[in-house]
Amino acid sequence: NAGVTQTPKFQVLKTGQSMTLQCAQDMNHNSMYWYRQDPGMGLRLIYYSASEGTTDKGEVPNGYNVSRLNKREFSLRLESAAPSQTSVYFCASSPTVPENYGYTFGSGTRLTVV
């Protein structure tokens, strides 16, 4: 199935633990994004990658790192999880110029940090 695949779908971490959220797309898109979604806050951009080999900070990058492993894969790492990072995380991808196709989202990872 074409689209954006995120793993895992659910995760519970203890404060201070680390983990990596995986994202892969099979649409040959150049650009990929990581968002977090919190109640009443909408979607906030964490990091993005305009093309393979480049990454840039978004609105809320603190506490996160990313790796654009290749054109298909863009991972998000939490080095030392905090309760404030409890959220739903979405990965998205798009062509370089998205006006005709928009952005394609994965189904999300629901992360709880206790």
Place this chain on the structure above:
Amino acid sequence: GDSVTQMEGPVTLSEEAFLTINCTYTATGYPSLFWYVQYPGEGLQLLLKATKADDKGSNKGFEATYRKETTSFHLEKGSVQVSDSAVYFCALSDRTGGSYIPTFGRGTSLIVHP
């Protein structure tokens, strides 16, 4: 910077009622505009788009017209169904420093009663 403002929800309607969800934007360039829909427990799906002034995007009975003079992109549907209950996000895509970073509104929850 760019921003998107949506009417706050929830919007509660009876089946077959007329729907309007207001969206206004500010942008430094000439953005493309999108509406996304999120059903419970899922990621965002592209609903419709418009890339230039006076364009009308439409899909599944929903419509929105790109109004440059009023910087608006209001979502409308003539007769809503229970299955339309979801969260709707207005978004824009504008070229910033060579990248097309999407900006999302906070989302508007729609609840349709039988």
